[in-house]
Amino acid sequence: MNDTHHADVESHVGTYIKVFVALAVGTLVTVLASNLHLGIILGIIVALIIATVKGSLVAGFFMHLVAEKKAIYWVLILTATFVVAMVGLIMFSHEDQQGRQQGIFAVPAAHVQVPQEGQPTGGHSE
Amino acid sequence: MSAAIEIPYNSTERPDTGLYNAKLGVWLFLSSEVMLFGALFSTYVLLRTGSETWEHGAQFLNVPLATINTLVLIISSVTMVMSWASLKMGSLGKFRLYLGLTILCGAIFLVIKGFEYAHKFEVGLYPSTSTFMALYFTMTGLHGLHVIGGMIVNSYLWGPGSRMWQTDPQRFTNRIEVAGLYWHFVDLVWIFLFPTLYLLPGK
Numbered sequence: 001m002n003d004t005h006h007a008d009v010e011s012h013v014g015t016y017i018k019v020f021v022a023l024a025v026g027t028l029v030t031v032l033a034s035n036l037h038l039g040i041i042l043g044i045i046v047a048l049i050i051a052t053v054k055g056s057l058v059a060g061f062f063m064h065l066v067a068e069k070k071a072i073y074w075v076l077i078l079t080a081t082f083v084v085a086m087v088g089l090i091m092f093s094h095e096d097q098q099g100r101q102q103g104i105f106a107v108p109a110a111h112v113q114v115p116q117e118g119q120p121t122g123g124h125s126e
Numbered sequence: 127m128s129a130a131i132e133i134p135y136n137s138t139e140r141p142d143t144g145l146y147n148a149k150l151g152v153w154l155f156l157s158s159e160v161m162l163f164g165a166l167f168s169t170y171v172l173l174r175t176g177s178e179t180w181e182h183g184a185q186f187l188n189v190p191l192a193t194i195n196t197l198v199l200i201i202s203s204v205t206m207v208m209s210w211a212s213l214k215m216g217s218l219g220k221f222r223l224y225l226g227l228t229i230l231c232g233a234i235f236l237v238i239k240g241f242e243y244a245h246k247f248e249v250g251l252y253p254s255t256s257t258f259m260a261l262y263f264t265m266t267g268l269h270g271l272h273v274i275g276g277m278i279v280n281s282y283l284w285g286p287g288s289r290m291w292q293t294d295p296q297r298f299t300n301r302i303e304v305a306g307l308y309w310h311f312v313d314l315v316w317i318f319l320f321p322t323l324y325l326l327p328g329k
Contacts (some may be wrong), residue, residue: 009214020204034325041142047321054317069144079157083164
C-alpha cells in the first residue's frame with residue numbers, strides 16, 4: 001500500500017465506510033443470535049463464524065491484506081502453522097489424558113485396589 | 127569527520143520484498159502476538175472442554191456495555207485507517223482529527239471496561255472466584271494492556287512524533303500505517319474475545 005496514489009486512497013475511503021457498516025451489523029447480529037438459544041454446538045459455531053467474517057474484514061481491508069506483498073503472506077502462513085501446531089498439541093495431550101481415564105487406556109475397575117481404612121497403602125508390613 | 131549513517135528502507139521499499147523495514151517488523155511482532163493470544167484461547171478451549179460445567183458469560187457479564195465497547199473499537203479502527211488515508215492525501219489537519227478520535231475511542235473503551243471491572247469487584251467476582259472469571263480477567267486484562275500500549279504510541283505520533291511530517295512525510299506516513307496495523311490487531315482480538323467470553327452458551 002506504500003505506493004498508493006491520492007485517487008486510490010480516496011476510493012478506499014468509501015470501502016472503509018462500507019466495512020464499518022458491515023462490522024457494526026455483524027456485532028448486532030452476533031448479540032441477537034446469542035439470544036436465539038440455538039444450543040451449545042450451534043451457538044458456538046454461529047458466534048465463531050460471525051467473528052471470523054468480521055475478523056476477515058478487519059484484516060482484509062483495514063490491515064490491507066487483500067493487496068499485500070508476498071513476504072507478509074509467508075509470515076502469516078508460518079504463524080498459522082505454529083498456531084495450529086500449538087493448539088493441536090494441546091488438544092492431543094488433552095485427549096490422550098482423557099483416553100487414559102476413560103478410553104482404551106483405562107485401567108479396568110476390577111484391577112484397581114482400593115485401600116481399606118487402617119490398611120497400609122504400600123510398602124513393607126509386619 | 128564522521129558522517130551519519132542512514133538506515134536504508136525506512137521510507138522506501140526493499141526491492142526484493144517490496145516492504146519497508148517497519149512494516150515487516152510490525153508483522154513479525156503481530157505474529158508473536160497471535161501466538162500469545164492463541165495460547166490463551168487454547169487455554170480457554172482446554173479448560174472449557176475439561177470442565178463438567180461452564181458458566182454462560184451473559185448471566186453475570188454486562189453484554190450491552192460490551193456491545194457498546196465492540197462498536198467503540200470498530201469506530202476507532204475506522205478513524206485509525208482514516209488518519210493514514212488523510213496523510214496519504216496530504217492533510218495533516220485531518221490526520222490529527224482522526225488520530226485524536228482514535229485515542230478518544232481507546233479511552234472510552236478503557237473507561238467502560240473500568241466500570242465493568244468495578245462492578246465485578248463490588249458483587250464479589252474476582253479472578254479467584256472461578257476458572258471462567260480467571261480467564262475473563264486474564265484475557266480482557268491483557269487486551270486492555272494492549273489498548274493502553276496502542277494509546278501511548280498513538281499519542282506520541284499525534285503530538286511530538288508528528289514533527290517528522292515536516293522533514294520526512296513518507297516515513298511518518300509509514301509509521302502511522304504500522305501503528306494502525308497494531309491497533310487493528312487489537313480490535314481483531316476483541317472481535318473474538320467478545321463472543322467467546324460474553325455470548326457463548328454455558329454447559
